[in-house]
Amino acid sequence: MSPRRSVADARDTRSAILERAVDVASLQGLEGLTIGSLADDLEMSKAGVIGHFGSKEALQLAALDRAVAVFVERVWSRAAHADAGRARLQALCEAWIAYLAGDCFPGGCVLTAAASEFDGRPGAVRDAVAAQLERWRAALEAEAATAVATGELPTGTDPAQVAFELSALGTGANQAIQLQGDPRAPERALAAMRRVLAP
Amino acid sequence: MSPRRSVADARDTRSAILERAVDVASLQGLEGLTIGSLADDLEMSKAGVIGHFGSKEALQLAALDRAVAVFVERVWSRAAHADAGRARLQALCEAWIAYLAGDCFPGGCVLTAAASEFDGRPGAVRDAVAAQLERWRAALEAEAATAVATGELPTGTDPAQVAFELSALGTGANQAIQLQGDPRAPERALAAMRRVLAP
DNA sequence: CCTACCGATCGGTAGG
DNA sequence: CCTACCGATCGGTAGG
Numbered sequence: 001m002s003p004r005r006s007v008a009d010a011r012d013t014r015s016a017i018l019e020r021a022v023d024v025a026s027l028q029g030l031e032g033l034t035i036g037s038l039a040d041d042l043e044m045s046k047a048g049v050i051g052h053f054g055s056k057e058a059l060q061l062a063a064l065d066r067a068v069a070v071f072v073e074r075v076w077s078r079a080a081h082a083d084a085g086r087a088r089l090q091a092l093c094e095a096w097i098a099y100l101a102g103d104c105f106p107g108g109c110v111l112t113a114a115a116s117e118f119d120g121r122p123g124a125v126r127d128a129v130a131a132q133l134e135r136w137r138a139a140l141e142a143e144a145a146t147a148v149a150t151g152e153l154p155t156g157t158d159p160a161q162v163a164f165e166l167s168a169l170g171t172g173a174n175q176a177i178q179l180q181g182d183p184r185a186p187e188r189a190l191a192a193m194r195r196v197l198a199p
Numbered sequence: 200m201s202p203r204r205s206v207a208d209a210r211d212t213r214s215a216i217l218e219r220a221v222d223v224a225s226l227q228g229l230e231g232l233t234i235g236s237l238a239d240d241l242e243m244s245k246a247g248v249i250g251h252f253g254s255k256e257a258l259q260l261a262a263l264d265r266a267v268a269v270f271v272e273r274v275w276s277r278a279a280h281a282d283a284g285r286a287r288l289q290a291l292c293e294a295w296i297a298y299l300a301g302d303c304f305p306g307g308c309v310l311t312a313a314a315s316e317f318d319g320r321p322g323a324v325r326d327a328v329a330a331q332l333e334r335w336r337a338a339l340e341a342e343a344a345t346a347v348a349t350g351e352l353p354t355g356t357d358p359a360q361v362a363f364e365l366s367a368l369g370t371g372a373n374q375a376i377q378l379q380g381d382p383r384a385p386e387r388a389l390a391a392m393r394r395v396l397a398p
Numbered sequence: 399c400c401t402a403c404c405g406a407t408c409g410g411t412a413g414g
Numbered sequence: 415c416c417t418a419c420c421g422a423t424c425g426g427t428a429g430g
Contacts, residue, residue: 117316179317
């Protein structure tokens with residue numbers, strides 16, 4: 001038989017490339033990702049790496065998708081059991097901060113880093129980052145709206161304002177953890193989030 | 200006489216390079232800054248550009264210094280007239296949000312972008328970014344401590360917590376403005392800041 | 399401040 | 415999945 005790799009092998013290789021790509025992206029950014037250094041890390045040729053994606057931009061989009069999948073699994077899935085509304089917001093915030101504090105990638109949250117990196121670079125990557133963050137923000141807003149409707153949050157509370165504040169606190173926690181290495185950042189962010197969600 | 204440029208001319212050239220460098224850095228990041236494209240933009244040779252700084256890293260540090268000087272001028276200086284404590288915190292937040300909303304660089308706050316870009320890249324630039332942000336955080340904390348001491352903020356309020364929350368809201372506003380183009384982000388950030396500073 | 403150049407690396411392709 | 419290669423660009427230097 002020929003030494004040709006099977007479809008399953010190719011899928012494994014693709015996964016291995018993406019796993020490494022996401023780690024590198026968390027440290028160097030999605031733009032700092034290079035095909036050559038990825039190939040060296042994985043002891044492959046550059047053609048072998050890029051062949052799975054077609055272009056650097058497609059690789060960046062795939063790495064972003066992978067990072068989002070991890071985020072959904074570690075944050076959203078772990079909070080989905082809670083009742084819609086205030087309880088789920090609380091659970092989401094706790095899972096989110098736990099994720100940012102140690103459960104994510106070596107250089108922190110890829111989505112947050114990509115938001116800052118691509119906000120001045122038009123293109124498909126920027127559009128994808130914006131769409132994913134908007135999806136997260138909208139999910140927080142929807143839970144906040146439920147909490148207001150059921151009276152778990154004070155009447156007159158603006159759900160979009162709640163989503164904005166929680167988002168900002170998550171982003172702030174990521175920065176304090178990654179740049180300043182502040183060990184108290186997670187508890188500070190959680191304390192502020194609880195105040196935003198106070199009945 | 201020789202056509203040799205004067206010291207004053209050289210200083211003007213250096214300023215022109217930095218002005219352009221800061222604008223580019225706000226859009227492409229400090230790492231996305233390249234000597235070649237800077238030279239093209241300014242219709243100079245690469246040697247003419249890099250000669251003023253010595254290395255790309257020195258250029259990045261100089262651009263960062265310039266961005267910090269603009270921040271100090273537009274935010275700190277405009278709030279310094281207010282009484283120390285709660286009034287100055289309010290004035291700082293208002294100047295800060297006004298700055299983020301339109302008064303800064305084409306791609307937003309360079310310091311915030313650099314924080315995210317360099318948190319996974321050890322070196323002199325990362326150290327300088329961390330030091331500048333720590334300086335800003337410490338200034339906010341000091342004003343909050345004054346406000347607590349004078350009774351303008353409730354007894355038992357943790358000044359470091361106040362500084363953390365205000366920082367996060369500023370960072371969140373920058374992201375919402377630059378990535379999502381949310382026109383309500385400035386007012387949302389200010390509303391949240393006022394709540395943090397409520398007596 | 400310039401021209402001319404250096405080795406290294408970039409993203410990507412041809413052909414197998 | 416590989417080797418071998420493409421033109422472009424990277425940061426930086428020599429010499430003037």
